[in-house]
Amino acid sequence: MVRYFFEDTDFKFKPRALNNLWLKTVAQSEVRHLGAVNIIFCSDNYILDVNRRFLYHDYFTDVITFDYCEGKTLSGDIFISVDSVRENAITYGAASFDEELSRVIVHGLLHLIGYDDHTDEQQRIMRSKENYYLELRTHLQ
Numbered sequence: 206m207v208r209y210f211f212e213d214t215d216f217k218f219k220p221r222a223l224n225n226l227w228l229k230t231v232a233q234s235e236v237r238h239l240g241a242v243n244i245i246f247c248s249d250n251y252i253l254d255v256n257r258r259f260l261y262h263d264y265f266t267d268v269i270t271f272d273y274c275e276g277k278t279l280s281g282d283i284f285i286s287v288d289s290v291r292e293n294a295i296t297y298g299a300a301s302f303d304e305e306l307s308r309v310i311v312h313g314l315l316h317l318i319g320y321d322d323h324t325d326e327q328q329r330i331m332r333s334k335e336n337y338y339l340e341l342r343t344h345l346q
Contacts, residue, residue: 207242213251216287218244227307227342228314232279234341235318240280241273242317244310249288267293268309270316283313304339311338 207225209218218224232239247255249265256262256269267289273280285306294305315334322331 207239207244210243210245211247212245213248214246214287216246218246223342223345224310227338227345228310230341230345231311231314231338232318234338236277237318238278240275240278242279242314243282244313245282245284246287247284249286252284252286252289255284265289268313270313272317274317279314279317281313281317283310283317285309285313307339307342308335311335311342 207221207228209221211217228242229239252267252269253263253265256264256266259271260269265286267286269284271282271284273282287306290306290309291302293299293309294302297305299305299308312331312335315331315338320327320331320334322328
């Protein structure tokens with residue numbers, strides 16, 4: 206089950222049913238089950254505070270994932286800075302804010318699945334998976 210929360214932002218996320226179906230499909234494609242996943246939309250300042258308090262990093266980021274998975278069941282918290290996503294959509298030339306937001310959401314889920322992005326090769330694999338699942342999402346609409 207995916208639950209949505211909003212911290213320090215006026216942002217509203219409307220396509221919840223489609224997003225839930227999409228994330229469930231992604232999980233199944235990776236031979237996983239979708240458990241308790243919380244997506245927390247927030248501001249840059251909020252995610253910076255999370256980054257400082259829990260990861261001891263003093264910088265802004267677009268997404269932070271806390272993994273509570275057990276076995277093949279995906280569970281965790283995915284914090285998403287709406288401010289950073291909006292800025293990154295422009296910086297990286299995304300087709301739209303919604304596309305960049307979907308990329309960040311699936312990026313967080315891919316971390317729960319076990320993908321990482323510390324090395325160039327891991328980043329290449331992560332980007333390939335993101336692109337694949339973004340394309341898959343268009344077929345669910």
